[in-house]
Amino acid sequence: MKIGSRTIKTAIGTPISISIAQVLGLTNFVSAGILTILCIQPSRKRSVLSAWHRFLACIAAALFSIVFFELIGYHPLVIGAMLVCFIPVTVFLKVTPGIATSSVITLNLYSAQSVSFSLLTEQFLIIIIGIGTALILNLYMPSLENQLKQKQEELEHYFQIILNEIALYIRDKNENWSGKELRICEDILQEAMDLVLLEKENHLLRSEHPYHDYFLMRQKQLELLEKMLPLVTRLPNRDNISLKIADFFENVGDAVHPGNTASLYLDELEDLRRKFDQEDLPETQEEFETRANLFRLLHEIEDYLLLKKKFKKSDVNEKKQKTKKTGAT
Template identity: 45%
Template sequence: MKIGFRVIKTAVGTGLAILMAKWLGLEFYTSAGVLTILCIRETRQRSIESAVEKFISCIIGSLFAAAAFKLFGFHPWVITILLLLIIPLLVTLKAGNSVSTSAVVILHLFMLGKVDGLTLLNELGIIVVGISFALLMNIIMPSSEKRLKEYQELVEANFKKIFNEYAIYLRYGESDWDGKEILETQKLIQEAKEEAIRDVENNLLYTENDYLRYFEMREKQFEIIQRIMPLVSSLDETYEQNLIIADYLERLAQGIHPGNTVSLYLDELREIRQNFKKSPLPVERKEFEVRAALFHFVNEMQRYLLIKRELFVQATKRQKRSWKSVFMGTEEGK
């Protein structure tokens, strides 16, 4: 059995919320702990969204219940009418997941059998205490930096392995590779993107981060890697051009890292294309098909490299905008 950090936060926050609500002398003080449990989510952003949703639903429940019980008295059928009105309203307000918390408030007032300023203040106190401790607990969030770095290293290692295996096949026309890195990489990129999104949601000052952009870039590159796999497998005969591409892929594999070395490999790719054009024409059909496949392969690799270059172009633009805003702000300050 494994106890995660979120479980610990939920347990501690729930106990503190109940303790505070009891100390304040609130009736149904245990409900504050229930609210804390419901509002603690995976990220700060989701926790805030849940807290706002629960707060709105509780206020709506309190107001509707106060009006209905005042007008019609404390009867079970009044609760039925209230839920028939409140549930569609909360769904319309996109707070349908908080129907249960609104119902709890309604049932509290029903059990007390009275609606006055003190009872409504009691419910408000429960809501505020429960939500406050949930938000307080979610201030503490573990850093995703280490995990994201691990994902980055694993994805890059798999990219290197795949390119090296492609090179082996192009060089020898056969390989005993089982292709497991293809499936692994697809899963790793998806998990890494989810982790990066959680990191964004835990940092409320920005809507995306460098890791999210990085893994989105790798995802696009991986689509090309998958696309060229059947192309490589069709090149089962060795020609001079195969060996040139194999050498290139081995060098490219060694250069896979977060840094920007795209221009170097693009230049080399252009040279390979020019050399292919200068090569003697194929003398047999099979060689012609191989040459055509290799040209297609070179074009795909160019797209692969341009995807990464675009990442650095966009990063440079963001940096320039950032510096521009700083200088403009300084001028305005003067």
């Protein structure tokens, strides 16, 4: 079982905050550890927002506690009445994540059965120590670059399988493929986008991320691949042009990787379309349906390649000496 960085930071931060509170001689020193546990977050951005929300909520809870406990009394029902008024205020201030944290301060003041300046000072120090320790620890976030790279490689591997399976079906009517790679790709894309969101939140001054555009592009390509499958299954018999299209799909599948030489395959597709137009006109209903589905299939794979072409600057000039099979789609 893998232990995440959030768990490690919680295990480190909790005893640190408790120790600091003890050294300062604070009565409710354990509360500092509880605040740290509640404030550890999975990203820097969430950590900063969480610290701010919880700090405001704790200050508001202290003020509400003073008013309700001192004016009405120290009774469990008063806590309920205070929460009825306090929670809507946190909603209005948009600091609802701080409700659980602020309850620690509220219960500390309730337990004391009286409010004094020294007690309020202690609570303020507990807030600073607990939230501050979590905030400092959350400044360190491990890079997700390796995980994103792995997701990219996995996704491209399954894209290759899907494209080659389409080629096999066009060529040999291979019906053994279950199509499970499509679902696997969807899962990988969801996991990858979650990682990208976390990585973006770890860079407070950067709103863009290169992997976000990449996985978004692959997501749109996957939707096109899913649209191609019904067209492929409606192809009755193979002919000369369908075999050429099968070869084209196989070449595109073999060339899936992060680079961008999609323009090479768009040129090849244009040549294929010209050959398609030069074929004799269909004479039967079956031939007409085959030709129509092949034409739509060419249109879908063209959109697939155009997505990659628009994604990043072309690598064709840098790799023009290489064969088309080394191109990237």
